[in-house]
Amino acid sequence: MxxxxxxxxxxxxxxxxxxxxxxxxxxxxxxxxxxxxxxxxxxxxxxxxxxxxxxxxxxxxxxxxxxxxxxxxxxxxxxxxxxxxxxxxxxxxxxxxxxxxxxxxxxxxxxxxxxxxxxxxxxxxxxxxxxxxxxxxxxxxxxxxxxxxxxxxxxxxxxxxxxxxxxxxxxxxxxxxxxxxxxxxxxxxxxxxxxxxxxxxxxxxxxxxxxxxxxxxxxxxxxxxxxxxxxxSTDGKLPLHYNLARGYFAETYRPDLMGLLNANIFFDLKKYPGAKNYGLSSVSDFYVSCKQSGVNIVSLLTVFARKVVVRFIR
Incomplete structure (x- = not known):
């Protein structure tokens, strides 16, 4: 043994x-x-x-x-x-x-x-x-x-x-x-x-x-x-549910990350119109409580810039 x-x-x-x-x-x-x-x-x-x-x-x-x-x-x-x-x-x-x-x-x-x-x-x-x-x-x-x-x-x-x-x-x-x-x-x-x-x-x-x-x-x-x-997963199910999990983590342990996450969620909701099939139609849907579900413009621009750079590199 x-x-x-x-x-x-x-x-x-x-x-x-x-x-x-x-x-x-x-x-x-x-x-x-x-x-x-x-x-x-x-x-x-x-x-x-x-x-x-x-x-x-x-x-x-x-x-x-x-x-x-x-x-x-x-x-x-x-x-x-x-x-x-x-x-x-x-x-x-x-x-x-x-x-x-x-x-x-x-x-x-x-x-x-x-x-x-x-x-x-x-x-x-x-x-x-x-x-x-x-x-x-x-x-x-x-x-x-x-x-x-x-x-x-x-x-x-x-x-x-x-x-x-x-x-x-x-x-x-x-x-x-x-x-x-x-x-x-x-x-x-x-x-x-x-x-x-x-x-x-x-x-x-x-x-x-x-x-x-x-x-x-x-x-x-x-x-x-x-x-x-x-x-x-071809309809956004994967990234959407990973963000749902991130929402739980951020809301429970790291609220300082919610602004960044919200920006990512914003873009994913635009990218995957089928998100509504999972009950996800707004940023607030990714949190149990929606007190801090606003989208920070700085985070939004940062995420947008990163997506542009990644697409350019590819």
Whole structure:
């Protein structure tokens, strides 16, 4: 039995991934860091996913497989993984993604600094071969940074990660900060659409720690396919709900960021007329309370200038 002192729980929530779950499991088991457990929770798949998981579990005792009697929805399945974990650290590995063999070995040393709350790595988004993907989440050199850099960077759209698939956290913080429900004014069910819960894991942890760490080497790989949440969103659902999550964070913890967020929301509402389908028609809809939902002209101009620069560079 592996000691739990520095045990890493690799958490793999899965539903109907019979064709690719083997790659994900192999990725988890190939870690050069030895002290791991692999928690796999099948959310009542209707294909052969469970059979593939069991085949792997029969050959490697590090895999701890679980199966829900019925489909719980995505976020409840994530939380089932968390509940079953026994490690000090938690590495969420989505069932369609991969990590390099050195992922844990190269991220864990940063936790020797007790002020570091999470570590994330550069990522490639791929369709066929991981090495051929589009590079993402390269935010400077490898090292330790002030947590405010992440928070400000996210609100300013500077390309910081939204998905914990490229990151590792303390298990205790995932238990505390991975929210099932996110309070909001439009009754959006975050437990089912699962857009924004992931970002809040980063924001809340960054709010609670002084530092985070970044590894500029590509050690995580996101698979782009028609079934992924990100590619399935073509009508603004993704950015709108991420801003809804940011609205909760700003209103609850960082009201100083509301002016900046409001400017981003203003432009998104113009860009996505279908926002009304989600009950989002004005800036105030992104907050539980609408006391500070005005759009600051300075923030508006700043965001507009940034969008122009980004478009020009592209």
């Amino acid at each position: 592996v000691s739990t002192e520095r045990l890493v729980s690799i958490l793999i929530p899965v539903y109907n991934r019979a064709d690719i779950i083997a790659d994900t499991l192999s990725s988890a088991l190939a870690q050069t860091y030895e002290h791991v457990e692999v928690i796999v929770v099948d959310n009542a798949s209707t294909d052969d996913t469970w059979a593939v998981i069991c085949d792997y579990a029969d050959t490697d005792s590090r895999i701890r497989p679980f199966r829900n009697a019925s489909n719980l929805g995505p976020v409840r399945n994530w939380l089932r993984c968390v509940e079953e974990a026994k490690g000090t650290f938690a590495k969420i590995l989505w069932s369609d993604d991969l990590i390099a063999p050195e992922f844990l070995a190269k991220t864990l040393p940063y936790f020797d600094d007790p002020e570091v709350g999470f570590v994330y790595t550069a990522t490639k988004i791929f369709t066929r071969q991981p090495g051929e993907g589009v590079l993402s989440y390269v935010n400077g050199a490898s090292g330790v940074y002030d947590s405010e850099r992440y928070i400000q960077g996210d609100f300013k759209g500077k390309g910081y990660p939204l998905s914990p698939g490229c990151a590792i956290f303390y298990l205790k913080d995932v238990k505390k900060n991975l929210m099932l429900h996110v309070p909001n004014a439009v009754k959006s069910d975050f437990s089912m659409h699962a857009i924004g819960n992931d970002l809040l894991l980063f924001l809340l942890t960054a709010h609670q720690y002084k530092k985070f760490a970044h590894v500029s080497e590509t050690l995580s790989y996101f698979r782009a396919h028609s079934g992924s949440i990100s590619l399935a």
